Amino acid sequence: MGKLLPRSFAAIRSGEQIQPPTFTNVAAAVAAGVTAAKFPKRIIYLSAGGTGSVPCLAISDGTNWRQVAIGVNAI
Numbered sequence: 001m002g003k004l005l006p007r008s009f010a011a012i013r014s015g016e017q018i019q020p021p022t023f024t025n026v027a028a029a030v031a032a033g034v035t036a037a038k039f040p041k042r043i044i045y046l047s048a049g050g051t052g053s054v055p056c057l058a059i060s061d062g063t064n065w066r067q068v069a070i071g072v073n074a075i
Contacts, residue, residue: 025049026065036060
């Protein structure tokens with residue numbers, strides 16, 4: 001399961017990859033203690049958490065995890 005660790009801007013500027021915590025779905029994140037209320041404005045990766053059980057990102061609005069669909073390949 002993923003850990004929620006702060007990232008420094010220096011690490012991001014140096015080219016370090018951003019790796020959000022990964023969970024199967026929101027239920028798995030909540031079971032691990034990663035709730036939307038505890039982690040407002042955080043991003044997590046859900047490997048099977050989107051509509052139709054597809055991978056997606058989820059962003060906490062402070063109350064709920066909001067799904068962000070992963071679309072077509074970037075060019």
